[in-house]
Amino acid sequence: MNAKPDATIAFEGDRAIASGDLREVARAAKERLDRRKGAAILIFDAATSAPIDIDFRGSVPDVLARLPETAKAPAATDQAAPPAARGPGRPKLGVVAREVTLLPRHWDWLAQQRGGASVALRRLVDEARRTHEGKDRVRHAQDAAYRFMSTIAGNRPNYEAAIRALFAGEPVRFATSIAEWPADIRKHALKLAERAFNHEPQAHG
Incomplete structure (x- = not known):
């Protein structure tokens, strides 16, 4: 089994001081800051390198409590959560209704495609993604x-x-x-x- 890839990584100056999920990295960074008040720590999303800003005021539990909800979610257990209520539409396909702005000639072309505009747009997007x-x-x-x-x-x-x-x-x-x-x-x-x-x-x- 492959190890789970690190979600975040923290650097203090030139040194990587922690990597893993955000809770682990935030805890390690906070503990380092408590020991070294002047430490300059940068935390990155390990995949995109987007900087992650964390409010380090207070205790370790205070810091962890302020993390985004996705970082606080407990690990999945054998008891599955009840399914969310389904709204109208085609939930099995995960269809999401959003606004698309096109010129009249685009709508005319889509209307002539097999399955209609929505099917044609999904097909075009899938083809573009593969290409x-x-x-x-x-x-x-x-x-x-x-x-x-x-x-x-x-x-x-x-x-x-x-x-x-x-x-x-x-x-x-x-x-x-x-x-x-x-x-x-x-x-x-x-x-x-x-x-x-x-x-x-x-x-x-």
Whole structure:
């Protein structure tokens, strides 16, 4: 069985001090701040590198109580929760009604398609997702690596060369460019960039 991927990661300066789900990382960060009042800690979403802001005032329980509800949800148990009430529509397909703005010629074309406008739009979206899946995966990985590097390593040697290598799809030049960076920053940057350089989806057992 594969280990569950880390959801978040925290850095104090050059060092990664915790990784895992948000509650674990928030607890570790708070304990570090209690020991080192002047510590500067950055917490990132481990997949997207989006920064995560946490209010560290008060005790550890205070901090954990203020986390987003998704971070507080207990692990699933054998007793399933009762199903949510279903509204009108086609719940088995998970259809969600939202507004779409199109020009008249678009609506005319959709109206002529088999199954009507909604079916045609879903089919077009699915086809586009399949067609661009690889490019989208690479772009998201590049964005995540860039976001992390620009936040924590923007003043590091060869930063600009590393960014150019990242977006040019050159893993060897990328690794060479960040070779002198602190170990934890280098390791996480390589992990993020690996998804950008691997154009084929990875098979998991």
